[in-house]
Amino acid sequence: MNVLKSIFRVIFIICKVLLKFMSFMAVMIAGAYLLAPMGTINSKDIDLTQFSNTPNDAMMMIFNSEYFSGYLFSVTIALALFVAYLLWDLHEVAVHKAEEKKSSHIQLVFALSLCGLFVHKAWWVLAIIIAFANWEQLGKSLSNIIRNSRFEKERQDVVDNADNAAPALNQSETKVEVKS
Numbered sequence: 001m002n003v004l005k006s007i008f009r010v011i012f013i014i015c016k017v018l019l020k021f022m023s024f025m026a027v028m029i030a031g032a033y034l035l036a037p038m039g040t041i042n043s044k045d046i047d048l049t050q051f052s053n054t055p056n057d058a059m060m061m062i063f064n065s066e067y068f069s070g071y072l073f074s075v076t077i078a079l080a081l082f083v084a085y086l087l088w089d090l091h092e093v094a095v096h097k098a099e100e101k102k103s104s105h106i107q108l109v110f111a112l113s114l115c116g117l118f119v120h121k122a123w124w125v126l127a128i129i130i131a132f133a134n135w136e137q138l139g140k141s142l143s144n145i146i147r148n149s150r151f152e153k154e155r156q157d158v159v160d161n162a163d164n165a166a167p168a169l170n171q172s173e174t175k176v177e178v179k180s
Helices: 001-039 057-063 066-091 094-102 105-116 121-132 135-179
Strands: none
Touching: 001 066, 057 121, 066 094, 066 105, 094 121, 105 121
């Protein structure tokens, strides 16, 4: 039964990838058709004998096609949009991390991310630090440092008091010894 589930899961993933690819290609072809009028080729009348390495006639027919130019234009637009999407995801990585950790600093991280986008990139770096920091561990470590420093201070006070009391005892003993 598990084997059948895994087989169907793989088949489902393959079908999903193929469907996404076919829909992407349909959008690109539609873009090529819509953008083809903008892709008029002005260099169709160039004498190719001037060039040393010329493509064959079939390639020149493709290169001189307005639909090919429209397709290249639609692919360029899609690539620019994809890069913008990836940059936005990179910019929002701090907010996503804060939401994933269910941090109480989500609104602060979001505000700092926006300040990093519009004001200065240092705010974005601060948002990254706040989002990725383990605040529970930091709080425990700081509490331990304060607790240990108080313990050391109290221990040092006890040692200092004992050292101060010891010379006083020695002086009283010497006075007693002198009197006798």
